[in-house]
Amino acid sequence: MMHAYAGKILRVNLSSGTISTEPIAADDARAYIGGRGLGTKIMFDEVDPKVDALSPRNRLIFATGPLTGTSAVASGRFMVITKGALTGTIACSNAGGNFGPELKYAGYDMIVLEGAAKKPMMLVIDDDEVELLSAAKLWGKNVHETEDLLHEQLGDEFKCVIIGPAGEKRVRFANIVNDKNRAAGRSGVGAVMGSKNLKAIAVRGSGGLTAAQPKQFKAACLDALDKLKAGEVTSEGLPKFGTAVLVNVINAEGLFPARNFQEGQFESAGKISGETIAEQILIRARACVSCPIACGRVTRVTDGKYAGSGEGPEYETIWALGADVGVSDLAAATKANYICNELGMDTISAGATIACAMELYQKGVVTKKQVGRTLNFGDGAALVDMMTKIGYRRGFGDVLAEGGARVAAKFKRPSLFMGVKKQEFPAYDARGAFGMGLQYATSNRGACHVRGYMIAPEILGNPEKMDPLTPKGKAAMDIAFQDLTAALDSSGMCLFTTFSIGAPELLAMLKTSTGFDYDMDEMMRVGERVWNLERLFNLRAGFTKKDDTLPKRMLREPMPEGPAKGKTVPLEKMLGEYYRLRGWDTEGRPTKAKRAALGL
Amino acid sequence: MSKVKSLTVNPDLCTSCRLCELACSAGHGGEFRPSRSHISVAIYPEDAVYIPMVCMQCADAPCIPVCPSGALVRDAETNAVLVIEERCVGCRMCALACPFGAINYWDGKARKCDLCGGEPECVRVCAPKALRYEVEERSTRTARQAYADRLRDSLKEVTS
Numbered sequence: 001m002m003h004a005y006a007g008k009i010l011r012v013n014l015s016s017g018t019i020s021t022e023p024i025a026a027d028d029a030r031a032y033i034g035g036r037g038l039g040t041k042i043m044f045d046e047v048d049p050k051v052d053a054l055s056p057r058n059r060l061i062f063a064t065g066p067l068t069g070t071s072a073v074a075s076g077r078f079m080v081i082t083k084g085a086l087t088g089t090i091a092c093s094n095a096g097g098n099f100g101p102e103l104k105y106a107g108y109d110m111i112v113l114e115g116a117a118k119k120p121m122m123l124v125i126d127d128d129e130v131e132l133l134s135a136a137k138l139w140g141k142n143v144h145e146t147e148d149l150l151h152e153q154l155g156d157e158f159k160c161v162i163i164g165p166a167g168e169k170r171v172r173f174a175n176i177v178n179d180k181n182r183a184a185g186r187s188g189v190g191a192v193m194g195s196k197n198l199k200a201i202a203v204r205g206s207g208g209l210t211a212a213q214p215k216q217f218k219a220a221c222l223d224a225l226d227k228l229k230a231g232e233v234t235s236e237g238l239p240k241f242g243t244a245v246l247v248n249v250i251n252a253e254g255l256f257p258a259r260n261f262q263e264g265q266f267e268s269a270g271k272i273s274g275e276t277i278a279e280q281i282l283i284r285a286r287a288c289v290s291c292p293i294a295c296g297r298v299t300r301v302t303d304g305k306y307a308g309s310g311e312g313p314e315y316e317t318i319w320a321l322g323a324d325v326g327v328s329d330l331a332a333a334t335k336a337n338y339i340c341n342e343l344g345m346d347t348i349s350a351g352a353t354i355a356c357a358m359e360l361y362q363k364g365v366v367t368k369k370q371v372g373r374t375l376n377f378g379d380g381a382a383l384v385d386m387m388t389k390i391g392y393r394r395g396f397g398d399v400l401a402e403g404g405a406r407v408a409a410k411f412k413r414p415s416l417f418m419g420v421k422k423q424e425f426p427a428y429d430a431r432g433a434f435g436m437g438l439q440y441a442t443s444n445r446g447a448c449h450v451r452g453y454m455i456a457p458e459i460l461g462n463p464e465k466m467d468p469l470t471p472k473g474k475a476a477m478d479i480a481f482q483d484l485t486a487a488l489d490s491s492g493m494c495l496f497t498t499f500s501i502g503a504p505e506l507l508a509m510l511k512t513s514t515g516f517d518y519d520m521d522e523m524m525r526v527g528e529r530v531w532n533l534e535r536l537f538n539l540r541a542g543f544t545k546k547d548d549t550l551p552k553r554m555l556r557e558p559m560p561e562g563p564a565k566g567k568t569v570p571l572e573k574m575l576g577e578y579y580r581l582r583g584w585d586t587e588g589r590p591t592k593a594k595r596a597a598l599g600l
Numbered sequence: 601m602s603k604v605k606s607l608t609v610n611p612d613l614c615t616s617c618r619l620c621e622l623a624c625s626a627g628h629g630g631e632f633r634p635s636r637s638h639i640s641v642a643i644y645p646e647d648a649v650y651i652p653m654v655c656m657q658c659a660d661a662p663c664i665p666v667c668p669s670g671a672l673v674r675d676a677e678t679n680a681v682l683v684i685e686e687r688c689v690g691c692r693m694c695a696l697a698c699p700f701g702a703i704n705y706w707d708g709k710a711r712k713c714d715l716c717g718g719e720p721e722c723v724r725v726c727a728p729k730a731l732r733y734e735v736e737e738r739s740t741r742t743a744r745q746a747y748a749d750r751l752r753d754s755l756k757e758v759t760s
Contacts, residue, residue, distance in 0.1 A: 071619060071623055098618075208633025286615060286645075287615040
């Protein structure tokens, strides 16, 4: 019997309707932990990396980690692993909420979906009873309507992952939502689900999970819990103000991008900050399973044309739907956030794609006639209008639904796309944090802040303060962050715990729950193995060194203002060192020796 | 006698993380298994209301007199109502009588919160302090004070 793991993989072929289970191999579990790691291994073993992300030959994997569903702090996460519809890279999008733990209580660590259904279907899992049912009545409904209908039909206890109209219509940055507002957001995992004609998965589980060493595991969990309760960010900043507590901090440091990264500070940051959100629209906090932080924001806009309620905005969202589009109206940005949650779209890519279009409009590259309306920076009404149009692929929204890279290329201004590997940047301008620039360029799922959060050392001073405006030491730190994050993601724990705990606490919880006698080296090697396997997938998909780059604006246009004024990202210097320290050749390919050392 | 502690619930502070359910089920059954927890959080997402539901250890507990086999008894030390497993015949009368639905039933026996013998696991893991274990007089006072605070806030709104 395996501890911590549920022990089984649920495999569903949507083309044939075949449903089967298979045990998790203990060797694989130890070598990849679970979640992101194990999901990537299955992708690597079973999917041709060159396959079209939206073809039935792609797989869609929902994966939990061994800590998911246990009392390890903030461990209730699941990951969606597939080939991304936005990026064409390996994709792994991570979400909290209640779905991941429930899947494990039902007896499954992972769901592997193959093929594509001919008609809209949903997968219903009630412990051992698993069936594919018609979702004809749900197709076309938004995420919130769908969840209500599922609860009506099946019962409130079912936890559901759902795609909205955006996923159905294969919007390239469609996401997958659970608990109505918690999203596996990035890289277009929702479009892949849509391409498989799968509207929803509903799960109810009555089973339990055990720890290999119950007493020691309990002690490790309580130790981590107490550290989160004592840490300033995890006990004060995030609970009180949510992730948007960062708005004022990052803006003051001069790397809060405004108007498609034309500026590095937003003059109206105070109007969209976490403090302002708490003051004006916050009803209360909401936690994911087992999380003492509770960064989720249940909010309500009471007056005016944007009146409504829902969850969010969090930091990345209020940036993408605020500063990046030049919008200072919190109500409009919040409304756009609610639309993203309801239609099932990644707020970062959605906002950033509109920002890209706004710059094209500002420069006269796209016209009012093409857009069907004005599209000026700062226009909250335009933001809200375009957001709905993207979700349903109506009018110019159909163009924007392809994401910023394809939009900028279509209008022959590819350099105005702000992102990497077709995925839009999150809310940090790399000209103000060089290590973050290296991280963006090397991230295996395209531009991303949660593969290796270099903002922690460069800006927040965690675990140690590094000068953000030097390339020195960044490659080594970035690698350490990337590997630790890969191990953490694979465990099922939330990245936000790392504001107060780190590798030693994770190791203690992993060892005592699974019973694998990991030491620090072995755990970090799992992270490195996962990172290299993702890299190998991307190389086989056709990505090369030339894709490990940044937009011209980051490399050649000096930051116009603020503490990083005059800076560009010295990427070449860092990238060579990064390849070398990774044990890759000068083209960024893992060497034979490195692959052998990692058992790949 | 006045020093007896009780488990108090303040739904206003709950964040719906459900760590209490995991701690409870692990403490009693060695498994992380919310379906077998004695405490469970009722979550109403639309209303932003989360209510931890657990046995109130009623002073005049309706579960005790309905038990035909005398399996439910009051613990002198903790004041908890306990199920004596050997006496329980699994008739579920106690579950029927409980107005809070706080009595569970599985493997042929009634199951309920026993305050973990005076060190409730759920309280230990509740970061927002929605669950407390404190001397009874004080706990009533805390609730009364919290209500007074809310009343003051709304009065301030009316008068300002």
